Amino acid sequence: MRLELVKRKERSQKMALLSPIIAIGLTALAAALIFAISGHNPLVGLYKFFVEPLTQEWSLQATIAKATPLVLIGCGLAVCYLSNNWNIGAEGQFVVGALFGSALPILLPEFESGATLPLMLIFGAVGGALWALIPAVLKNWFNTNEILTSLMLVYVASLALDYLVRGPWRDPDGYNFPESRMFSDAATVPDVFGGAMSLSTPITIVIALILAVVLAKTLKGFEIRVMGESPRAGSFAGFSAKRLTLFSFALAGGLAGLAGTMEVSGGLNQLLPTISPGYGFTAIIVAFLGRLNPIGIIIAGFVLALSYIGGEAVQSAMGVSNKIASVIQGLLLFFVLACDTLILYRIRFVSHHAPAGEASHV
């Protein structure tokens, strides 16, 4: 017996939907195996990791809060990946966005008005976009590989954050702790639904829905899909690959920057050396698990957020390292990409023997 991949004539719509579900199933299997190898009951592990967080209100809310930045960043990344621009640096764009957005409440803490928060959000988006434009411009002018440049800029951004909160932006009344001053109420994203979640979540959902329409129905969305699949045909259609590179990086960086600002002004209310548990990287998985489709990304963001909460849950309940969360996220991306092969190929089982017609002669 051997397996053969046979090319399909067209994309299989069924497989495009099934692939992430199969991938989640395989990830759960692999996770069970890891629990078992490390000496825990795999069923209990899976339950604590994937199911229990959904059964309690507080953990459900925590999951949604974690899903919000993942969805927002993932939507921007989807535009990049659809158009063949490999932005791996959303983490850095998230951080720089948070820095730009925090500049106002940190440097001008007395400026408290209705304009404070909107200005912060705009600054954040602009900051993230500018940071993302660096690899885009390098790609267009010098033909650099955007995977490398965008990734390397993540570390630059993290170090800049570290320097600022330990140096010039350190809270003067903060007993030398590496953190900025707390933001005022005017600089805080308000809660909605009776305090159950912050305004960040509805904002994110609205942005995702708008992007879904843009991608599916508009000429810009068409341009993005054409360029991603076939740049030569895109330039034949009259679209400019360079302009689209700038556009998609600026959009992804802008959304990541917005997510960064909403994170620091929503949950944390101050800048800390670590403001992200790797949202920018996890969002890459979210984007692919969500089929690079904003609606799918909303669901995928929730699934990946669950892995953060689940990681904490198994750590506290079973003493498993919470690094298990990163392992499971990595496995999930691996399985999604592998299962996506089935969209354009189907598997055929071939026996070792020669075809029946010949075998009968032997």
Added chain:
Amino acid sequence: MVQQTRSGMDVLLDARGLTKRFGDILANDKVDLVINKGEIHALLGENGAGKSTLVKMFYGSLEPDGGEILWQGQKVSIGNPAAARELGIGMVFQHFSLFEALTVVENIALALPNPGRMTELAKRIESVSVDYGLPLNPSDIVADLPVGIRQRIEIVRCLLQEPQLIIMDEPTSVLTPQEADLLFLTLQRLASEGCAVLYISHRLEEVQRICHHATILRHGKVVSECNPANETPATLASMMVGADVASVSAGAQKPKTGEIRLGLNNLSAKAASPFATALNSISLELHAGEVVAIAGVAGNGQGELFDAISGELPVAQEMVRIDGKSCGSRSITWRRRQKAAFVPEERLGHGAVPGLKLSQNIVLTRHATGDRLTGGGFVSTARANALEKHIKQEFDVRMSHDDPEARSLSGGNLQKFVVGRELDRRPGVLVVNQPTWGVDAGAAALIRQALIDLARSGSAVLVISQDLDEIFEIADRIAVISRGYLSAAEPAEDMNRERVGLLMAGGAEAQGEVA
């Protein structure tokens, strides 16, 4: 049965009831084929008739689902190309698999099981190649060689393994007539030494000229066998298609040529990469009402010229004029709005996006041309669907279900679609690169007729083609491109194959340099 009279002592390969199925499609249905020693055997058929499938089974790259292959009377199972080569079956592919940055001898060494020492191999290459009239310099770098010589490398590589059967897939599609003549001499020499040749070609004249026997496939079945010498190209064509092929009529022979619709004025462009061709002061004027054809061997600047006219390769403003307006540095969209239309050589990945539905592929080239396909930034799916249905009917594009992805169409059907998409706009200037490349005879006639009709209605049509039969069939004037130089366009009736061949082989270059 014809076959029995041909079978005998000198049968080399005898295929019996070969069957190969891909999903629902029966690519080969109980194909019987006998190849004798020393025979040049033509395998004819339209695109999708199953020729490639059949030879791939002989060459070991596909496994038959049924039937058997006898090689010199012994039943064999050919599991992979290495096994085929061991038996003495060699193959020269249509698309060469050569490394451009390596030398001739290095390329050949890579393909041989035991290349031995390079210096000895180089000597062998030299002696074999001279011996068969295909001289090669083993130390030349492939990138510097014209396509005809590259094909020689593939053939010599085959010959070094002393094959008894050579399979050639459309070998002359990249050659000038003179180069093709040389190839025919080699093939005849090989045949006289007892080596058999299985020859796949769309060019019926040459089949008639050099082949001893022809097997014709249609829809995966052998429909007839014949001695090509007793046939005419027309009878061969009707055997392939299964019906008489409509002959293309140029209508009123001498078109009344009107104003200049497309002008190229000392068009020059540097080569974009080491393997691209530079364009050297190309000048050409196309009048309303005429079809002008540019002949030439592949890789002589046709693609670059197409890109410069379409706007994908920006050049100086005055180098290209459409209806009197200079537009060398304008975008392709701007040119389309001037009623120009373009059909590139590569259908998938240039003319159409493989993963998009046909209706979406209409938006690709027509989103800015006043077809009401977009409004307020939104794409009108309904309008795109309506246009898709219209083009499908008008140009007889056949598909398994409604509005499929472009990649699922066969080459010929996709070509009808991409040509139809542009013709449907009634463009004032149409530039087509290889309008019927890989298209079967019936569809080719349809496309050629449509091009002529468009010109006669007052448009200017520029056809870039490597197919001389096509060019003589439809062109009012003919120019030849060679190494990025274009010869002056001359009336078709003043041209003949020999003259075109000489221009292809460098005459155009000399003319261009003088001019």
